[in-house]
Amino acid sequence: MSAENDDTDGAGLSEDWAAMLEAQEGDDGVDRVLNQDEIDNLFGFDASAAENVELSGVKALINSALVSYERLPMLEIAFDRLVRLATTTLRNFTSDNVEVALDSITSVRFGDYLNSIPLPAILSVIKAEEWDNFGLFTVDSNLIYSMIDVLLGGRRGSNVIRIEGRPYTTIELGLAQRMIEHILDDMHKAFEPLGQVTFKLDRMETNPRFAAISRPGNAAILVELRIDMDDRGGKIEILLPYATIEPIREQLLQMYMGEKFGRDPIWEGHLATEIYQADTEIHAILHELDLPISRVLKLEEGDTIMFDRGPSDPVTLKCGDVEITKAVMGHIGKNISVRVTRPLNPPKVTMAAFEAMDEKAEKIK
Known part of the structure; x- marks a missing residue:
């Protein structure tokens, strides 16, 4: 009796699977592919929910080394300058209506960021020559394909087809490299008021394992830029380890451009004038x-003390x-x-x- 029930259950389960497969197949017989949001939900990863949760206990101790970017006020101002400069540069580069926006600035650990990069993507290792250190410049596939469509005359409104596992062609890499170099020139201009630094493209990788520029536990600043070209676009992520921006730490701590630290000769002169008149x-x-x-205690009136x-x-x-x-x-x-x-x-x-x-x-x- 139990064997018959098992056979009945197995047949019903097979019918359910067959019905699900038929529902997922389209008219052309192509299986449905999960998008990135569905994959994140499947694995229980919700970045927006994680940002709003206050860390406590062991997690708070582990992340205590992360420095909030709010303690570096000039960093946001520098990347705001980059947004304005990059908007003009990309409009001239593509001859199209390009809008660049600053999505977020967060503190992350380098290893966690490498594990969260959606592939395929182009990971460019950039070198800050005067600071003698490295950073990471990530361009997602949506932006690469959109940029190729714009530069090579693709039709508007066409859906971007991302082929998993396909390596980027020489043309795609060449056009992406030109775009990255233009944005790196704008980064040089954006950081110029804080210090002289030249960002150079060191190498381009498609495997995160070959783009390791820091230890996994080291803290870094992650800047997300969104680039929109009408109905197309994508994201650029710039990651700078704290060791990279350490040479301009004092400048980044300023509340406004040109703030003076330490000795102020004007204040010293005013203080000296007030002291002389006191x-x-x-x-x-x-x-x-x-x-x-x-x-x-025994002193009385008339006693004499000899000096x-x-x-x-x-x-x-x-x-x-x-x-x-x-x-x-x-x-x-x-x-x-x-x-x-x-x-x-x-x-x-x-x-x-x-x-x-x-x-x-x-x-x-």
């Missing part, structure tokens, strides 16, 4: 004597607790006076102490 009290100390507390000082001995001039110089006491008419007998003592605190404090504060940050 009122201060100077005390002339004839002599200081240490006495036991027991003797001080081992003569009329011509110098007195000490003090401002607060700081000893300024020595002087000789005298009188002018009814007023008691002192005459300075030697130059002022040099200050013990110099600008080197303040610079050391600034360096210590930078290390703490």
Whole structure:
């Protein structure tokens, strides 16, 4: 009895599978291919949901090394300049209506980013020559095919057919390389106010394994640019490890372009003027004597305390607790006076102490 039930269940399951296959097949008999969103849902990956979840516990400790890009205000300004420059450059390059937009700037780990790149794609290793380090420039297949259609006279509104596993042709790689080089020139102009740097295309790869420019656990800045050409377009992703942008870290910390750090001569001159005009009290100390507390408590009216000082001995001039110089006491008419007998003592605190404090504060940050 159980064998018959198993055969019945197996036949029903086979019929269900056959019905599903017939439903998925089109009129031309081609099997339906899952798109990237359906694949992400199938594997339970939701990037938008992950961004809104606050990390806690072990995940928070693991990601504690990631520095939020909000702590580098000038970075967003530099890429805003890149968006404006790239829009003009790509319009001249394609002779078409091109719009470049900044999608997002996030902090990621290099290994996680390599594993999340949708293939096929062109991964370009770029070198920042003055910084002596590397970055990654990723162009997705939709943008490559759209750019080829625009440059070679393709029809508008045609759906992009992405063939999995097919390598890019020489023409596709050549046109993509020209587009990348144009955008790298714009990156040089965008970062020019922060520091002189030249971005050069080092090599182009299609396998993420050969585009490793940093350790998987290292933190990096990921910038996503969206390029729209009417009804076509795609994305460009620029990844810069924190080690790459370290030479201009102080410039990226500025709140506005040209902000000065450390010593400001205008502020120093104003402070010096106000200090010179400030009122201060100077005390002339004839002599200081240490006495036991027991003797001080027994002092009564008429007691005499002897100071081992003569009329011509110098007195000490003090401002607060700081000893300024020595002087000789005298009188002018009814007023008691002192005459300075030697130059002022040099200050013990110099600008080197303040610079050391600034360096210590930078290390703490």
